[in-house]
Structures are given as structure tokens and as C-alpha cells.
Amino acid sequence: MSAPLLEVTDLCVSYGKIEALSNASLRVGEGQIVTVIGPNGAGKTTLLSAIMGVLPSRGRVSFLGHDGQSPAIQDMVARGMSLVPEKRALFATMSVEDNLRLGGFRFHSRSKREQDAAMEELYSLFPRLKERRGQMAATLSGGERQMLALARALMGGPKLLMLDEPSLGLAPLIVREVFRIIAELRSKGVSILLIEQNARAALRVADYAYVLELGRIAMEGPASQLAHDPRVVAAYLGMAGKHQEMLAS
Amino acid sequence: MNLQIVMLLGQDGITNGAIYALLALSILLVFTVTRILLIPQGEFVAFAALTMAAMQGGTPVRLGWLLLALAAAALVMDSHAAWRRDGRIAVRRGPALGVAYAAGLTALTTLVPLAEAGVALQALVTMALIVPLGLALYRVFYQPIAAAHPLVLLIVSIAVHVVLVGVGLLMFGPEGARTEPFSDGGLRLGMVMLNSQTIWVVAVSLALILGLYLFFERSLYGKALRAAAVNRLGAELVGISPELAGKASFALAALIGSLSGILIAPITTIYYDSGFIISLKGFVGAIIGGLASYPVAALGALLIGQAESFSTFWASSYKEVIVFTLILPVLVWRSLSHHGAEDEE
């Protein structure tokens, strides 16, 4: 593994007396796509929220100079970490363009010209958003919203992009588009931590993968290996475990 | 009642209504960004008016001391937080500058006689005192519990109001005060004589509303504040911190409040505890706007101004009763147009 950009050690998160995440450790190397798969309620969203500092946690998070407990969200944003949450968290009553401009808020001291240039670069990646630039975010379709959420995160010039279920509720064509963009981002040097219920697609695009079950990392390994691990196949790639033969073939 | 009186009352109503509208906007701004009902909004108004009066009357200006105390508290809290986080006391630049600023301004206002400085400069000094006061209030009282239940925020708001009224009595004494009008004379418009202060109030209010509009629609910082109100998590994820948004909205509220106080001081006698009743009329406006709509809130506040003005004519001693009872039909209407149980957090 290349030098880790993000290293998480023994991360724990509790809601009241319930421990949602216990002693999770993971690493994301420079330029890597790492995926975390697991069933609903396993703590995947909790994991990302804790790394980003949205939720208080115990354990060590080390990312570009931050090295300690329970990071602060502003700190992480300032260091170049970006999260696209499952619910997208768009500014629904503001225009697409405003959403994007605010995505680059951490560079607010930049000149107008630099900001415009960044916008244009992004629009070339998401031509659809350029067409919709004046529209309110709330009026976009599900796929467009996901694109906007992704684009807004990219306006922050992230070193590490964390995506929580980016294909959730999207039509197959758009899911394909999302994964195309993910692959393209990697080629531009953005590291990605990806949470996906679409385990097969996630394992295909990722370099390394973790399996999270009941708040614990149950398995890890290179994505290509996990994709063929019989337990993973049974639990996440096949239905009810009965189709592993079919899949293996 | 003849037309002359109607025009006179209407003019009064517009003057007061404009002030209430400003306050309603500021209350809404703070509420949507921070979920705090800014009960102490009225104290910005009263403190500004009384500070102006103190400067003009040549009596000691004591507001600087309050600012200094809050700035010092902010510094202590900040250092304490740093100590708890890193295990060592560190003084950050921001809070230290805050204390220096407050000390400087306190020295200026206590040592330099400002009685002859002119209204414009006096107003400037007043705002220079009160805007950072808003910021410091947020830092000291609200920031540590920014994520708390709205009920807790409301209680703290009430407590802060009570504290400020007490401190107001200490700083300004129990006597009321009125300041000199900005300019003499007036403007004859047909058969109506427009009071010069009315023109000032309306003009400044309109300018302020236009300024706010441009700020929120055009500037990145204004948009950032709106974003914090629309989606808190989204705002945090793009680096708009809730502290920043909270402080900015409080500073704006203090700016609006102090301007309102400066505008109203030549028209009404203001006492140390007058702010609450004035701001409450802004709250009624905000309620008419459903704690959400800026234009409806402003319109509602203008209506309150008219209702107050005309009830002064008909039943002077029942003025407040009528104005605050007006909230009832508004609530009935809100309640009827509202469906289902309220979603809890």
C-alpha cells in the first residue's frame, strides 16, 4: 500500500449506550479508491461521519497533519477532506450555481476569476449542471441532485473524497455515470473512500475493500480478492448464499 | 377623526412600523441561521439609543465596559477550551484582538468627550460598540450550547435578556432619554407635513433592506449565511462553520438593532428596559411571517406599526393590550393553515 493519506485507528462511536462503531481501523492511500461494504445498519454512514468530524468519536484519525481524537469538521474541510453524505445535504432553495460556488467556500479569498475558472472546469465534467445552473436545487431530478452533490464536493478541491452510497436510488444509466466519474477522479489524483450497497460495482472500481458488520471491520483485502472471497460472495454478491456457484461461473 | 389626523397617525405608524420591520428581519435572520429566538434584540436598540443620548448629554458612556467584560470572558473561555483540548493554555489572536479593541474603544468613549462630535460620528461610535457586542454575546452565551435543543436556546435567550436589562439599569440608570433629531424641519407633501425624522427612518430602513438584499443575493458571505439556514450539515461540509454563521448573524442583528435604536431615539423616550417591548413587536411581525418568510414578516411588522399608531388615538392606555392581542388571530390563522403534528427533531 502506498503512503496512507488517511489512517483511522480503533475508531469507536456510541449513540447513548449503543455502540454503533467499535474499533474500526482503515487506511486510504494516496490516489486509491477504497470501499467499505456491509449490510444496512452496520455502521457505514457512522464511520464516514466520524472520520469527517460530523459525529464525536474515540480513537485516532490521521489525515494530512491532523492526528488525534475526534476531529473537528472545519479542520477536515480545511485540510481537503470532502464528504458527500447519503442525504446529499444540498442547499435546496438555492440555485445550482450558488450551490457550487458555496462548495468552494473554503477558497473564499480567491479572486472571482479563479472561482469562475474552477466552475468552468467542473461544468466540463458535469455538462448537465451547466444547463441547469440557474435552477433551484430542489427542482432537480434524483440523478442531477447526486451529480450536484458530487460537483459541490469537488469545488472544495478535495484530497480525499468520501462518498456515502452515491448510487442510492439512481437509475442504472446514472449509476454507470457516477462510477465513470469516480474512476475519472482517481485518474486526476483524488483519493476516494466509497461506501456502497452496490457491492459488485464498488468492488470493481476499488483498489482495496473493507467489510463492515455490526460496527466492526469483519474482513479486508484487495478489492479483486474480496470480490472472489466465498464469504463475501455469499453475503453481499449473491442472494441468500445460494447463488455463489452461479456467480463464480 | 379627519384626514389630517389619519395622515399623522399613518406617518407615525410607518415610522414605528419600519423599525419593527427591521427588527423582524433581524430576528428571522438569527432564527433561521441559529434556531435562536433573539429575545435580547431589543437591548441592542435601547443600548444604542441610550449610548447616543449619553454622548450628546455629556454623561459617561459605560457601554464599553460591558463589551470589555464580554471580550475578556470570551478570551478566558477560548483559552480554557484550548487547555481542555491540548492540555496547555494558548491565547489565540482573535479573542486577544477582541479584548484590545474593546479596551481601546472603552478608553475612547470614556476619555474623549463626544458631545460635540455630531450625530454621524456619534452613531458610528455607537455601532462600533454594539456590533461587536452582538458577536461577543454569541461567543460567550450561545456558542457553547449551539447544538442544544431549541428550548434550551430560548431559555438562555431569556436569561441573557434579563441580564442585559439589569446591566442596562446599572449603565444608564433609570431615567429615560431622547436624542436630538438628525435634522430640522420637514418636507411638505401636498397637505401633509412629513416629519424629517420619519424621512430619515424610512430612508435608512429602505437602504438597509436593500443592502441586506444585495448582501444575501450577491455576496458569497451572504449566500453562506443563507446556506447555513437552509442546510446546516451541507454548510458545515463546505466549510461554513456554525460558529462563523452564528457570529455573523448576531453581528448583523446587532447592527440592525443599533441602527434602529439610533433612528428611534429622537422620536421616543427610551428607558433601559424599553427595548424588549419594541423588539417584541418585531417578534409579532416575525410570527406573522411564520418564522420563515422575510417579506411577510416585514409587512406584518408594518401592520403592527399602524395598529399601534391608530390604537394610540382611540384607546391610548390599551395600546399595548391591543397590539399584543393581535397575535391571537395571527396564531389562529397559523394554526388552521397548519396540518398534522409537528415533527420533532
Added chain:
Amino acid sequence: MKPGVLSKTPTVKPAVPMPKLSPSAWILLALLPVLAVAPLVLPTYQVTLANNIGIFALATLGLVLLTGVAGMTSFGQAAFIGVSAYATAYLATVSAADLPGPLAWMAGSPLAGLAVGLVLTFAVATVLGAVTLRLSGHYLPLGTIAWGLSLFYLFGNLEFLGGHTGLSGIPALSLFGIAFDRAEALFYLIWAILLLAVVATLNLLDSRVGRAIRALRGGQRMSESMGVDSFRAKMTAFLVAALYAGLAGWLYAYTQRFVSPAPFSLQAGIDFLFMALIGGVGQVWGAVIGAAGVTFAKQWLQDLLPHLLGRTGNFEAIVFGLLIVLLMQRLPGGVAGWIAKVFERRRHRPTGAVDDVDLPAAEPLPRREMPAKGEVVLEAKGVTRRFGGLVANRDISFTVRAGEILAVIGPNGAGKSTLFNQLSCVDHPTSGEILFRGERIDGRTARAMAGAGLSRSFQHVKLLPTMSVLENVAIGAHLRGSKGVAAAALRLDRAEEARLLDEARRQLIRVGLGQYLHVEAGSLALGQQRILEIARALCADPCLLLLDEPAAGLRFLEKQALAELLVKLRSEGMAILLVEHDMDFVMGLVDRVYVMEFGERIAEGPPETIQTNPAVLEAYLGGVE
């Protein structure tokens, strides 16, 4: 003791167990002798102070219920006291000739004053409550501030109420021939009323209505779906608080023998809230602690501060205000909350006494007539739900029969939750129909459906973490009881309450949580909390169970136990619909599976055929090639 003595005694019966006393009963027992002798030994000045504390505590008690328990805030408590005090004072001082003929008898009658005071307080509170309590939490405090001010100015301007000077010359209170003319006599009256109010409040909280009120804070969605009328529960709390204020006002008028607007100002309303907060919201005894603490501190500060500041004024408000801020920042539970926490570490028992359920089992509650096995219980006909341009459900149709388990599955975002919300009447279809036992239910409220036999669990567990497991489950049986506030306060509801709690206990034993009856629900593991939700749903005696991802976050053995429970329920004729993500869990359990993707049906049938259906495999294995 010598062994011989013991052997002589015939068979020793086990002693009748001492009835377990709740902490409140202990406090009462300790307090009574102190209160009995206090007026005899204290100087009159102190007794007067104690009288004021008692009156303040009574008003504060209402706020504890309203703010601490129900999570609402009112600044109108002082105004309510004022309404009642003025009514009392007016009737006590008016001459019979000044009243309209039929009402002349009221002049000078303390009981008439009490009745009119309470009726007026009630009327004002009803109006205020009716217009604010349906709205979000900010409208009640703002409404009470506005009305508190309004009433204050009204008192000061009404000629017949004496304007700003007020009404004086109220005669001493005399009830049934007993004269309460001295502070010592009033002391007993005030504190007796206060203690009765405290006991009534404790009783109320430990009842069916009390659970509904306690669920207001953080559990409204849940309790509504169990049939609790949240608005009514809020109104109840608000009216009880107003009633206490009314009582306090009556006592106030006869204690001071003089009323004027000043003590009923908004400032006083704020003071009451401060008393409740300092004492500790949510703790009934906190009202007494808060009232006493604030009153003593105020006295002390009023002596001290003018010396320090060299001026007189309402400067103690600064201290109290700062204290409240500090309290909210550091110790939101108040003094009593802090005490309770310290004690709770030793006694591992939730608030609200539930001991009596350990007594013999009560008569079971009547059950509803269950539909015959195979009867269609739930039917969706062409259900479509749009959100703006987005179609979340398109033309969904299926049936669920009694004695059958139907699973709705599909990948995340397939529209299962939207469908579930419509089935449970939280949301309504844009077009199409939902029928429950042959009747259309789309458009009806979740609360109405709870009574009809439709019961549900939640995807994200919704329970009241600080309430006991037993009480959480008893909320499910809310509609199977009928006793109201008065019955609860007077403990006339015990038979019904025992039956409700016994039902809850039975359901908890049935689902395997029998040993956790008295622990705080929040201390259960997530899996157990999910099972608790099913017990709560069962407590409503449903014929249809809607379960939203019941197996999420459960461990293997827990899943097995859940499956066994569902199989048992099915065999008893229950119709069950579950939305699930966990395929293993579903496949071995259910009769039929309905598969959704992108808001539409893609397959339907028995598990065996679903497992080999190519469209389903495609959806689950990912369509990205």
C-alpha cells in the same frame, strides 16, 4: 436470642413485606413532621416567607410538568396567577349591590372567588393552548409572552380592578368557619394544597395520561402512531399547569390581602421559569427546591447587591440570569436532576413508580375480534406517490392476508420506506387506494389507524430512552385504556392501570424481554430495542403488523429469535408485512415476497421463485457492467 425460644414459636410466617416506598413517599414522610412544627417554632416573618415559597412552588410545579416533562415553555404562569388573584380579590372586595342580581351571592365568597378564578384561568389557557399547541414549539412561549404583557397592561388599565394601584382591603380568608387570618394558619392551608398538588402530579405522571405527556418530549411521532393524541396531551399539561397557577393566585390574594399588576408582570413569569429550571425541570420536587432556593437567594441578593453596587434596582436579575446561563451550559437537569442522578447510580430504577405490577397478574384486557385466517387484511391498489417530479412509488398493488407474512424487499432507495409510510398512514398516496379490512384508509391519520388494529415498528428505533421498558411498551396499549387526568391524579385508575401494565408485561415476556421490565429502555442493546418495538406494537392488540426493517442491526441469534416470534404470530392469525433488506432473514421466513426497484414492482411470488428471478438478481447484483 436463644435457640430454645425460637424453636418454641410455631411455624414462622414470612412477614408481610413492607410495601416498597418510592423516593417521593420518603420525601413526603420526612417533610410532614417538619412542616407540622414549622409554624410553631419559626418567627412570623419566616412563616410568611414559607407561605410565599409554597405559593411560588405551586405555580412552579405547573411549569415543571409543562417544561420539564412535556418539553414546552410558557412565560404566562405569572399572568395566570394574576387572572385568578384578581378574580378572587374582586369578588372578595366588591359589594353585592355592584354585581348583577343573580351573581350577587358571589360577593365576598372565597369559594366563588376560587371557582371564578379557576374558570377564567382555564378559559384563557384553553384559548392560548388551542392556537399555539398545534404549532411548533416556539409559538407557545412567544404567545405567552405577548399575552402575559397584554394581561399585565389590562390589569393596570381596568378601572374596576383598581388600575395601577390595584385592589386592597381583601378580608381574611375564612373557610367553613375556620379563619385563616394569621400567617401560621395560612401556612397549613398553602402547604397542604401544595403537597396535594405534588402527589397529584406524581400520580398523573405515573399513569396512562402521564405516559402520553412524557412521550411528548422526543416521542410524538411514535406515540401518535400508538394512538396517543399529542395535541390533547399537550393541552392537558398546559391546563394542569394553568390550574396550579390559578390555585396559587387564589392563595396569593388571600395571603397578601392586596393585589396590584406588578407581581404578575412578565418578569415574574420569567422568575417562575427560573425557579423551575434551577430546581430542576422534570423533577416534581424540583419545584419546591427551586421556589425556596430562588426566594432565599433573592432576599439575600437584595440585601447584598445595593451595598456592592451603591445603587438600588432589580440587580439580582443579573445574577439569576447568569446562573441560568451557566446552568444550561453545565447542568441542564437543575439541582433536583443532579440529586436524582446521584441517587440513580445506586438505585437502578427509572423514574415513575411501577412496583405494583409485580403484584398478582391483573385481569387481561378485552381483545379485538381477529379476522379469519386467509381474509384479506391489507390491500394496496395502484398506489402511486410523487414528490414533485420524482415518482417514489408507481402503481404498487398487493394484498396481505391474515396468517401470512409478506416481505417487501428491494435495494436501498427503491421506495420501500415511502411505501411503508403510506401503509402506516404517515404519508398519503398521490393516487391509488389503500384498504384495511375492506375500508379505505389512505388519507386517515396514523393515530386513527392505531385504534383500528394496525400497528407498526420504526426503521430507526423510536422509544423513550429514560422510561422503563415496561412503560415504553404500555404506550402501545394507550387506546385500550380510557381513564383520564382526574382519575389518574386521584389514583382511581389503578385497576385499569394494572391491566395495561400487565398486558405490557405479558407482551414483553412473549417476545423474550421479560427480565428487563424495569430497566431504562435506552440501556437495552439495539437488537433488544427492536424487539421492544414489536412488543409495543403487539400491546395495541393489532391484526396487522407493519415492521420496518426489523432485522437491521440484529445479531444472528437475535434474528433467529425474531423469526421464531414472527412465525408464532403468524400461526395465531396475525397479518404481517415487513420491509427488509436482509435477504437471508426474509427467505426462510415469509410466505410471499414483493420486490421493488426504482419505485416499481419488479417481481412478486414465493421466496423460492424470487430467488431465481432474473430481474431480481439483476437488481441485487448491480446493473453496472
